[in-house]
Amino acid sequence: xxxxxxxxxxxxxxxxxxxxxxxxxxxxxxxxxxxxxxxxxxxxxxxxxxxxxxxxxxxxxxxxxxxxxxxxxxxxxxxxxxxxxxxxxxxxxxxxxxxxxxxxxxxxxxxxxxxxxxxxxxxxxxxxxxxxxxxxxxxxxxxxxxxxxxxxxxxxxxxxxxxxxxxxxxxxxxxxxxxxxxxxxxxxxxxxxxxxxxxxxxxxxxxxxxxxxxxxxxxxxxxxxxxxxxxxxxxxxxxxxxxxxxxxxxxxxxxxxxxxxxxxxxxxxxxxxxxxxxxxxxxxxxxxxxxxxxxxxxxxxxxxxxxxxxxxxxxxxxxxxxxxxxxxxxxxxxxxxxxxxxxxxxxxxxxxxxxxxxxxxxxxxxxxxxxxxxxxxxxxxxxxxxxxxxxxxxxxxxxxxxxxxxxxxxxxxxxxxxxxxxxxxxxxxxxxxxxxxxxxxxxxxxxxxxxxxxxxxxxxxxxxxxxxxxxxxxxxxxxxxxxxxxxxxxxxxxxxxxxxxxxxxxxxxxxxxxxxxxxxxxxxxxxxxxxxxxxxxxxxxxxxxxxxxxxxxxxxxxxxxxxxxxxxxxxxxxxxxxxxxxxxxxxxxxxxxx
Amino acid sequence: xxxxxxxxxxxxxxxxxxxxxxxxxxxxxxxxxxxxxxxxxxxxxxxxxxxxxxxxxxxxxxxxxxxxxxxxxxxxxxxxxxxxxxxxxxxxxxxxxxxxxxxxxxxxxxxxxxxxxxxxxxxxxxxxxxxxxxxxxxxxxxxxxxxxxxxxxxxxxxxxxxxxxxxxxxxxx
Numbered sequence: 033x034x035x036x037x038x039x040x041x042x043x044x045x046x047x048x049x050x051x052x053x054x055x056x057x058x059x060x061x062x063x064x065x066x067x068x069x070x071x072x073x074x075x076x077x078x079x080x081x082x083x084x085x086x087x088x089x090x091x092x093x094x095x096x097x098x099x100x101x102x103x104x105x106x107x108x109x110x111x112x113x114x115x116x117x118x119x120x121x122x123x124x125x126x127x128x129x130x131x132x133x134x135x136x137x138x139x140x141x142x143x144x145x146x147x148x149x150x151x152x153x154x155x156x157x158x159x160x161x162x163x164x165x166x167x168x169x170x171x172x173x174x175x176x177x178x179x180x181x182x183x184x185x186x187x188x189x190x191x192x193x194x195x196x197x198x199x200x201x202x203x204x205x206x207x208x209x210x211x212x213x214x215x216x217x218x219x220x221x222x223x224x225x226x227x228x229x230x231x232x233x234x235x236x237x238x239x240x241x242x243x244x245x246x247x248x249x250x251x252x253x254x255x256x257x258x259x260x261x262x263x264x265x266x267x268x269x270x271x272x273x274x275x276x277x278x279x280x281x282x283x284x285x286x287x288x289x290x291x292x293x294x295x296x297x298x299x300x301x302x303x304x305x306x307x308x309x310x311x312x313x314x315x316x317x318x319x320x321x322x323x324x325x326x327x328x329x330x331x332x333x334x335x336x337x338x339x340x341x342x343x344x345x346x347x348x349x350x351x352x353x354x355x356x357x358x359x360x361x362x363x364x365x366x367x368x369x370x371x372x373x374x375x376x377x378x379x380x381x382x383x384x385x386x387x388x389x390x391x392x393x394x395x396x397x398x399x400x401x402x403x404x405x406x407x408x409x410x411x412x413x414x415x416x417x418x419x420x421x422x423x424x425x426x427x428x429x430x431x432x433x434x435x436x437x438x439x440x441x442x443x444x445x446x447x448x449x450x451x452x453x454x455x456x457x458x459x460x461x462x463x464x465x466x467x468x469x470x471x472x473x474x475x476x477x478x479x480x481x482x483x484x485x486x487x488x489x490x491x492x493x494x495x496x497x498x499x500x501x502x503x504x505x506x507x508x509x510x511x512x513x514x515x516x517x518x519x520x521x522x523x524x525x526x527x528x529x530x531x532x533x534x535x536x537x538x539x540x541x542x543x544x545x546x547x548x549x550x551x552x553x554x555x556x557x558x559x560x561x562x563x564x565x566x567x568x569x570x571x572x573x574x575x576x577x578x579x580x581x582x583x584x585x586x587x588x589x590x591x592x593x594x595x596x597x598x599x600x601x602x603x604x605x606x607x608x609x610x611x612x613x614x615x616x617x618x619x620x621x622x623x624x625x626x
Numbered sequence: 627x628x629x630x631x632x633x634x635x636x637x638x639x640x641x642x643x644x645x646x647x648x649x650x651x652x653x654x655x656x657x658x659x660x661x662x663x664x665x666x667x668x669x670x671x672x673x674x675x676x677x678x679x680x681x682x683x684x685x686x687x688x689x690x691x692x693x694x695x696x697x698x699x700x701x702x703x704x705x706x707x708x709x710x711x712x713x714x715x716x717x718x719x720x721x722x723x724x725x726x727x728x729x730x731x732x733x734x735x736x737x738x739x740x741x742x743x744x745x746x747x748x749x750x751x752x753x754x755x756x757x758x759x760x761x762x763x764x765x766x767x768x769x770x771x772x773x774x775x776x777x778x779x780x781x782x783x784x785x786x787x788x789x790x791x792x793x794x795x796x797x798x799x
Contacts, residue, residue, distance in 0.1 A: 099756030101714070104710060107708065207721070612752070613739075625746070
């Protein structure tokens with residue numbers, strides 16, 4: 033019994049010391065909490081406990097209508113040094129100079145900067161380095177590391193301290209192809225890069241996705257679901273890269289052959305408003321977007337199809353004739369005797385050749401592109417009706433095509449200070465009125481599409497959060513009736529055939545109209561400098577395409593019928609194959625035999 | 627018949643008996659009580675050790691899972707970059723200019739519409755634009771990958787349980 037009590041006392045003594053030990057630990061904990069170092073420890077904990085990271089979504093892709101990548105992203109590296117770990121600055125400078133061709137002295141100066149835990153800890157040496165070059169550097173670093181582990185021997189080379197971090201860079205795999213449609217993204221500015229021109233600018237917010245700063249806990253006990261930024265939306269465009277490539281080649285050849293200043297060609301589906309191809313000159317390789325200022329001096333549009341207004345000339349006559357036919361002011365066989373001049377508002381109007389073409393009907397007027405006749409037609413229609421129709425064709429308004437920097441020129445109408453009665457006559461044949469090619473093709477699409485005018489658009493669908501959303505074709509108006517569109521299409525097809533135009537394509541019946549517009553220089557029209565245009569569509573009985581051609585200031589010939597009509601023919605000859613449109617006879621027999 | 631004096635005397639006797647019984651219950655050997663105290667202490671200690679072990683095991687696994695998630699996230703980002711890079715490389719290798727040149731080198735040339743052979747295929751709608759993702763309507767991607775139960779502490783779970791219980795007993799607010 034005695035021994036039990038003795039042992040109990042020892043337990044009590046042990047308990048006492050253990051309690052004392054616990055009390056000391058508790059006291060120390062409280063002392064640390066209240067000490068002057070507590071704040072430092074707390075700041076360390078907050079510094080190392082979390083990391084503020086900027087999460088940047090991957091920029092969305094851009095595809096053509098068949099899924100070919102037109103704009104994507106590639107992996108590149110940022111190369112820098114962590115000054116704290118640099119062992120041999122000379123070796124780093126030498127490696128940089130030999131692999132990347134960097135300036136040895138600049139690199140050496142950067143790498144030799146003293147480490148300062150509150151300031152200089154990291155220096156960026158180079159950015160946007162391709163993977164293959166980084167692989168070379170990595171191999172060299174490992175080789176040095178094996179020979180000189182941890183860089184302990186200062187006599188031997190070491191690349192310790194050199195670090196590289198991957199990131200994505202915008203890339204346009206097709207180079208200049210469709211660059212006037214795509215625009216470009218200023219990827220070199222990693223913080224404030226943005227899209228310029230074309231769809232890169234128009235859909236910049238959609239493509240960019242989300243950029244946000246998030247706090248990520250580094251304590252694994254607090255590791256929550258790590259926030260991610262969903263990639264930007266991807267776009268599927270309406271264009272076909274094969275057709276785009278084809279019309280770009282045709283355009284480049286035409287501009288060169290005719291010594292034109294610039295040019296543009298648009299191919300559109302008149303039934304949906306989908307832009308199948310749109311080419312302009314000059315074209316920039318968006319991968320080297322910094323050449324923009326060199327390639328586009330002041331006054332040059334990035335995409336003249338949507339951003340440059342011009343006086344279209346006689347192609348505008350299709351709108352005048354459509355309005356007059358629709359309003360009943362004339363019929364296709366209405367006779368007109370051309371005396372070679374007509375006076376409007378006290379000013380004489382002449383034909384393009386200053387000649388008198390005698391007795392004509394409306395087909396003849398269109399075939400010979402008679403200014404006098406079309407001025408007379410506009411007078412028959414009257415200014416009120418004429419401008420009402422022009423408004424309904426969208427003249428003077430933006431088409432709202434989904435591309436950046438669309439331009440518009442206001443349409444002067446009766447009552448405006450700049451409108452005179454002669455404007456009715458000059459406007460009827462496309463002078464004194466300015467449009468963009470995309471405005472013209474939209475207006476003309478009404479004639480090719482049973483009177484319904486479709487909104488031109490470049491976006492077929494977009495993919496966001498794993499789902500593909502399609503855009504629907506939109507009718508923006510019906511300025512004329514189906515009967516009018518049928519009659520005018522037939523008139524234009526006959527006029528091309530009777531003229532034996534260079535626009536005709538063997539096996540396919542097409543309708544169209546040339547245009548030659550004089551360019552005003554210092555307020556005076558100069559017949560030596562013109563804009564040559566052509567608008568046409570086909571096949572006449574079931575239009576699948578509408579094509580607009582504009583060559584700016586061609587030198588080989590000033591006439592649209594000579595320079596623009598053959599371009600239309602070349603385009604149609606190629607696109608009927610690429611769009612799988614059989615020759616008319618074959619198509620009709622195939623349909624009949626179905 | 628008993629008087630009130632007799633009744634009170636009986637009550638006092640009964641209370642004394644009870645007090646005697648209680649006094650007798652504590653009259654056990656002192657070592658027995660000490661053993662009981664030591665046993666209770668050891669039992670508490672065992673419970674604390676078991677709880678601490680479970681806590682350490684769970685938190686260790688949680689930390690390991692956290693680090694695993696972090697590593698997998700880094701790996702996912704790497705894979706995403708590599709996928710983007712591969713797509714770009716494939717696009718360069720199959721760009722229209724490269725394909726055109728390859729076709730030319732292999733002896734192909736463009737046909738004209740008169741050389742082409744056209745066949746009418748009943749019911750074939752023609753080549754359709756690319757479909758790269760599902761149409762809208764399926765919201766699978768909006769679902770969080772980590773279920774709420776895995777982000778809940780034991781206290782959250784306990785309090786929620788108590789709340790649910792009190793609501794079911796009280797009929798809810």
